[in-house]
Amino acid sequence: MVLDRRTVLRGGLLTGGGAALGLLCGGGTAAAAAPALLRARPRLTHGVQSGDVTAHEAVVWARSDRPARMIVEIGRRPDLRDARTVRGPLLTPRTDLTGKTLLRGLPSGEQLHYRVRLADPDRHGLLSEPVVGRLRTAPRARADISFVWSGDLAGQGWGINPDFGGYRIFNAMAAADPDFFLCSGDYVYADGLLAETVPLPDGRTWRNVVTPEKTKVAETLAEFRGQFRYNLEDAALRAFNARVPMIYQWDDHEVANNWYPGEILDLPQYTEKRVDVLAARARRAALEYMPVRGDRVYRKLSYGPLLDVFVLDMRSHRDRNGPGTSPAQRAGILGAEQVAWLKRELRASRAVWKVIASDMPLGLVIPDGDAIEGVAQGDGRAPLGREREIADLLSYAKRHRVRNMVWLTADVHYTAAHYYDPGKASFTDFDPFWEFVSGPLNAGGFGPNALDGTFGPQVKFQKTPPRANTSPAEGYQFFGQVEIDGRSAALTVHLRDLDGASLYSVNLNPRR
Secondary structure (H helix, E strand, C coil), X not given: CECCHHHHHHHHHHCCCHHHHHHHCCCHHHHHHHHHHHCXXXXXXXXXXXXXXXXXXXXXXXXECCCEEEEEEEECCCCCCCCEEEEEEEECHHHCCEEEEEECCCCCCCEEEEEEEEECCCCCCCECCCEEEEEECCCCCCCCEEEEEECCECCCCCCCCHHHCCCCHHHHHHHCCCCEEEEXXXXXXXXXXXXXXXXXXXXXXXXXXXXXXXXXXXXXXXXXXXXXXXXXXXXHHHHHHHXXXXXXXXXXXXXXXXXXXXXXXXXXXXXXXEHHHHHHHHHHHHHHHCCCCCXXXXXXXXXXXXXXXXXXXXXXXXXXXXCCCCCCCCCCCCCHHHHHHHHHHXXXXXXXXXXXXXXXXXXXXCEECCEECCCECCCCCCCCCCHHHHHHHHHHHHHCCCCCEEEEECCCCCEEEEEECHHHCCCCCCCCEEEEECCCCECCECCCCCECHHHCEEEEEEECCCCCCXXXXXXXXXXXXXXXXXXXXXXXXXXXXXXCCEEEEEEECCCX
């Protein structure tokens, strides 16, 4: 299915594009009706989202079809009879008609309902049809917590296929009724093109919804914005967004494959070769379209005494991709400023569990041609290159008794459970920890990647597709779920398939 310019224009005429209708009126009675048509109500175009929810605050996102004032009502009751109203920003073309409203003073540990409307900026009584959502605020006291995580959406040529149920994995994640969704990166594939049809190995045909922005790599700000709008065409994703708050993290495909600051692309499909220019445009589009508070990717979100989530940014501060063999390298993938922040926040955390949201696995070798894209560089011996930065962080955590770190990630397009054991590692100055990998959401399946023994990762479980770039139609799409028991503080991880079935689970008891 192709959404071309003509289809979009036709949709605008049929859904209240009064200005366009007015231009078609030639005079007489029709012309007299034009002023009323020009005052058609604004319309929410891509549903609603919430994110970065804490005990007392939350971000709510929306997009309009024209300049309008965002208005949010929030309350405990589904009918919102107890709601209070928060006046949000004016949505203008400067932000592609997107906007975010920060809700403050929320009750902790409760399920809340919200309603978003748009008001005509000149006639405040002229309101859009409402769109409703819900969210759960973080608890202040010990309470059960559940969340899901995954990454990699619409990659390797696999987009929204209505015959497949669209991004149907979001239905399975919604059925888990999580408190939030941790997006582990590659939420859009700005460098990934889509064709209308793709032949499958069994003779079937995969049919993509295609928009103009998905027919070339993103280079302009408008094209990066179109990448985010594309995913929001999916009904399952919009329904999920309205029910489950997000913690958003980016990785490489929001900009270009395997990018690093300062890179000059040597690819014919790009007219703009400077990655720093592309990354600035991609970052702006992401911050416009994602329910993120502030303008920094790395951040901490607290969920009461049992959980702190530390979101990393392994893109913005890394060095260039190289062989990863330097014996003296001090930084590499997080950068000195982010490492200092992470050490400080980990040491100050009083939460039982410290979940590290990492956009790349630590012990899997991820190549970039002849260079190294990830942390591990494959020799399995003493830390070299970017491994030295991670070794320093792990040693710091051990030295300062930072207990119960669990690393969650995606990126490699299969699902796995890794136990990092200093007793089987070349570098031993760290406490053992778990890393769980899950994805993709709706992209090509790959793997498995080779393990590097520097930090002693042991594969406790993995499930990989039978061939590279296996389509979503074959079912190798995965997400993970974390559940924390409010009374015992035990943490259980499930690795789940496309339909939500648990493939592997492990129960972790906290160390004191």
